[in-house]
Amino acid sequence: MRYSRNTDVLIINEVQKKKKYSIGQWCLMLILSFFTLICFLPMLLIVIVSFSSESSIAANGFSFFPSEWSIKAFEYVGTFSGQIIQSYKISIFEAVFATIITLFLTGMFAYTLSRNDFMLRKFMSIYLLITMLFSGGLLGSYLINTNVFNLRNNLLVLIIPSAVTAWNCIIMRTFIQQNVPPALIEAAKIDGAGEAYTYFKIVLPILLPVMAAIGFMTAIAHWNDWQTAFLYIDNPKLATLQLMLIRIEKNLSYLQQKQGSLSPEEMEMLKNAPSESARMAVLLYTIGPIVIAYPFFQKYFIKGITVGSVKG
Amino acid sequence: MGLLKNTVKHKTLFFMALPAIIIIFMFSYMPMFGVLVAFKNFNYSQGILASKWVGLNNFKILLVSGDTTWRLIRNTMGYWFLFTVIGTICYLALAICLHECINQRFAKISHTIMIFPTFISWIAVTFIVKSLFDGQTGVINHLLVKFSHQSVEWYTDASKWPMILLTTYLWKGVGYGAIIYLSALAGMDQELYEAAELDGASKWQKNWFITLPMLLPMVSIMTLMSLGGIMTSNTGLFYQVTKNIGLLYPTTQTIDAYIMNALANGTTDFGMTSAVTFFQSVVGCIMVLITNFIVRRWEPDNALF
Numbered sequence: 377m378r379y380s381r382n383t384d385v386l387i388i389n390e391v392q393k394k395k396k397y398s399i400g401q402w403c404l405m406l407i408l409s410f411f412t413l414i415c416f417l418p419m420l421l422i423v424i425v426s427f428s429s430e431s432s433i434a435a436n437g438f439s440f441f442p443s444e445w446s447i448k449a450f451e452y453v454g455t456f457s458g459q460i461i462q463s464y465k466i467s468i469f470e471a472v473f474a475t476i477i478t479l480f481l482t483g484m485f486a487y488t489l490s491r492n493d494f495m496l497r498k499f500m501s502i503y504l505l506i507t508m509l510f511s512g513g514l515l516g517s518y519l520i521n522t523n524v525f526n527l528r529n530n531l532l533v534l535i536i537p538s539a540v541t542a543w544n545c546i547i548m549r550t551f552i553q554q555n556v557p558p559a560l561i562e563a564a565k566i567d568g569a570g571e572a573y574t575y576f577k578i579v580l581p582i583l584l585p586v587m588a589a590i591g592f593m594t595a596i597a598h599w600n601d602w603q604t605a606f607l608y609i610d611n612p613k614l615a616t617l618q619l620m621l622i623r624i625e626k627n628l629s630y631l632q633q634k635q636g637s638l639s640p641e642e643m644e645m646l647k648n649a650p651s652e653s654a655r656m657a658v659l660l661y662t663i664g665p666i667v668i669a670y671p672f673f674q675k676y677f678i679k680g681i682t683v684g685s686v687k688g
Numbered sequence: 689m690g691l692l693k694n695t696v697k698h699k700t701l702f703f704m705a706l707p708a709i710i711i712i713f714m715f716s717y718m719p720m721f722g723v724l725v726a727f728k729n730f731n732y733s734q735g736i737l738a739s740k741w742v743g744l745n746n747f748k749i750l751l752v753s754g755d756t757t758w759r760l761i762r763n764t765m766g767y768w769f770l771f772t773v774i775g776t777i778c779y780l781a782l783a784i785c786l787h788e789c790i791n792q793r794f795a796k797i798s799h800t801i802m803i804f805p806t807f808i809s810w811i812a813v814t815f816i817v818k819s820l821f822d823g824q825t826g827v828i829n830h831l832l833v834k835f836s837h838q839s840v841e842w843y844t845d846a847s848k849w850p851m852i853l854l855t856t857y858l859w860k861g862v863g864y865g866a867i868i869y870l871s872a873l874a875g876m877d878q879e880l881y882e883a884a885e886l887d888g889a890s891k892w893q894k895n896w897f898i899t900l901p902m903l904l905p906m907v908s909i910m911t912l913m914s915l916g917g918i919m920t921s922n923t924g925l926f927y928q929v930t931k932n933i934g935l936l937y938p939t940t941q942t943i944d945a946y947i948m949n950a951l952a953n954g955t956t957d958f959g960m961t962s963a964v965t966f967f968q969s970v971v972g973c974i975m976v977l978i979t980n981f982i983v984r985r986w987e988p989d990n991a992l993f
Contacts, residue, residue, distance in 0.1 A: 388886060396891040397790065400891065404789055411782070412798040415805060418816045421827065425819060437825035485708035495694040501704060507712060508916075510973045512719025512949045514923075515958075515965040519722040523735055527713070541710045571700035600809035603923055607951055621811045622928075652825065659815050665894045666807050674800065678867055 417459045422663075426450070426656035433652050450654035453661070456650065460661060462613060463620040466531070467599060467662075470616060474535045474598040475591050481540050482590065483583060487575050488546035491560065498548065518607060533608045534598070534616070552579070553587040580644050587677055592673040617662040624650060624658065712993050726966035730958040746963040753960065756946075762963065764942040767926075768918045770850070771857055778862050783869035783903075784895060790834045799870075802863030810924025817856055817929050846939045847910055849930065853940065858931060872906050873899065882977055905987065916976035923948045 397405075425438050429446035448648060453460065489497050489504075501573075512520070517537065527533035556579055566573040580587075602618035609619060630640065631646040638646065650658065695702055700705040721736070726746050728739040750757050782802070788871055805813075820827050821842040827840040842848055876899075883892050921942035929941040932949060941949075950961045 401790055404785055405791065405794060408785055408795065408798045409788065411862075412801050415802045415863065418820065418859070419805070419808075422812075422816060423821055432967055433825060438819045438822070438827050439830065440827070481708045481711065484704040488705040488858045491698075491701060493694075494698050494701050495691050496698075496702065496705075499944065500709070503709070503755075507716040510969060511716065511974050512722045513920075513965045513969055514944060514951065515961055516719030516722035516969075517715065518951055519725060519730075519736060520715070523732070524718065536711065540711045545708075571698070572704070575704065596807050600807070600811075601810060602811050602928070603948075618809050618811045621815075622955045623864075625814075656815065656819075659812055663808055663812055670804065670807060673802075674803075 417679055422656050422659055425545070428653055430651050430653060432590065438652075445651070448666050449651065449657040452650060452654040453657050455541045456654075456658070458619075459612070459615075459620060460658065463615050463617045464661075465485055466614060467617045469531070470534045470601075471595045473594045474539065477535060477539050478544065478594045479587055479591050482544045483580065483587065484575065485540065486545050486552060487579060489549045490552040491561075504542050504545055509571075511673055521608065528608050529611045529614060530608075531614060534601070534604050538597075544594075547590065548583070548586055551583065585676060588673065588676040589679055592669070592677050595669075599666065621655075621659065622660065624655060696740050720969075723962070723969055725958055726962040729960065746959040748775075749944060749960045750963045750967070756960075757964070759938065759944065760941060760943045760946050763926075763939065764919055764921050764944075767850075767853065767921060767942065768914075770854060772911060772914055774854060774937050775861065775865060776911065778858055778898075779865035780868055780903060780907070782862055782866040784871055784899060786866065786870055787873045787899075788891070788895070799863060799866070803867070804863070805860045806864040810922070813856060813860060813924070813929070814843075814928045817852070818931075821852065839884045843931065843933060844935050846936045849936055853925060853929070857925060869906065869908065870904060871904060876902055909983065909987065912979045915979045917972045918975050920944060 391583060420437065421440065424440055425433070426438070426443065426449050427445050427447065428442035429448065431442040432439070433442040477561060485500075488494055489500060521533055521537065530647045539636065559576065561574055564578050569578070601616075602622060605614075605616045606622060607617040609615060612623070615623065627645070627650050631649065633644075634642070707822075725736060725739065727741055727743060729742045729745070730736070730739045758812070763834060786795045786799055801961070821829070823829060823839070823841050826842070833839050840848065842852065880898050880902075881894055884898060889897070921944045923944050926942045926945040927948045928938055930936050930945075932945070946963055948967060955961065
């Protein structure tokens, strides 16, 4: 990235800084600020709504300047915490295990793909590339997962099917080819190291940056994945956070549509249903971990994208 | 023979690759055969293999309900085109702006904020879009009422949605999309700029005559690469954000959203769905092959195979 530039340019920058910004630079910064604000405001809105009182939402709708602030939404979330904690557990389980398994399998597979002296690798590359060419789409996977492997309401469905993707393997292989000299592997072999030892003790430490990049992207993708849980999980005990959000919305709109003809039980449910601000508060809980993790991993994932672009 | 000997010699490597090979087979290859239900009268209890073959019957349904089919294909390809063209322009513009900004700390902070929406889920985006466009409580309607005394029922008016979906897509993806062009800009030869400066080129001229032409190969490669996905679309955007509202189908339902809707409703009639899936897969495959052919002719280093 341009953020780390060589010293000559830095000196030029310093000189230009002292020279004061030109009008063009001010305009540029104004434009950038404007678009940054547009990106930022909708997220700010969620926070503000979750701190708005119900009556101010009822009177003015969602607003950046609510007439009355309230932390009632978060109190409500407290009463609802059983499901949230359960979903948190499932989501963390999914993200952690999926990341570990993805990195473990992708790393080993990519390493064997990068070994020139391993003749089978050509066939393995073609085997991998075909998956980029042709796919069964949503329906194909759905039929196989439910009809052949019986993965409905099984947490494995959240983790295993997406564990090895061609794109990750190619990024990892490219990184290995660029950063692990064959001479290193050769030297390890001469010293009597076995293949597994060479990979886990010598090659793997070099792969840390690309592991961090792919690991972060995988963890985020699984944290945010709603589709798999939506298609395969019905059991509320196994619901991920995203699925929980979908269910809240769905139940609520179902109850609201039926409003006139509700049974007493459903009346009770509608009365206890989360308010607008409470739903936003729940949403905040699901975004929170990403906000915390993002600054630490930012530089790694930028590296990951750039590695991937060197050769597709 | 040599291959066998080589594999035996490297049997540890083979066993290291085996788990991945098995998983790819189970979850990438077997679904490809799942597509074959397009030629069958699929019955859930009988399973895929035992269901009866019906030849091209399912594809007849595709033709009979021609309006729906045409709508799905038009929406899918239309949005792909819209997102690719407008998206690329925005990514380039943002990358150049960030690159040109002298105050790099400011540029970095603003880019970091712009990347962030990429990392929130489509469900969260659905909530955000709803809070902006909702008929009664939405922020935008609130502002409209305040300034022009009329409100718009966004969730029942299909004609408004191409714009909303495009904005949402850009909002979520622009910071992320610019990364790749920004890194390309960082790697560019400074000498060209210095030479241009000596010749008295202005800032605009430098951008127009040096930066853009140098980024052009990158743009073509990225566009070509995305061509393989011309028949696919994001279910998060087209199924969740639109809330799968029937009134909005004319401008929002894409092939993937249609399949998602069928699966979520627990459909037992797989005829049309499987035919659409088959069509989608075949077109996708052809597109990747064409793309790769062009890329290999033009820039062999970037070809996939």
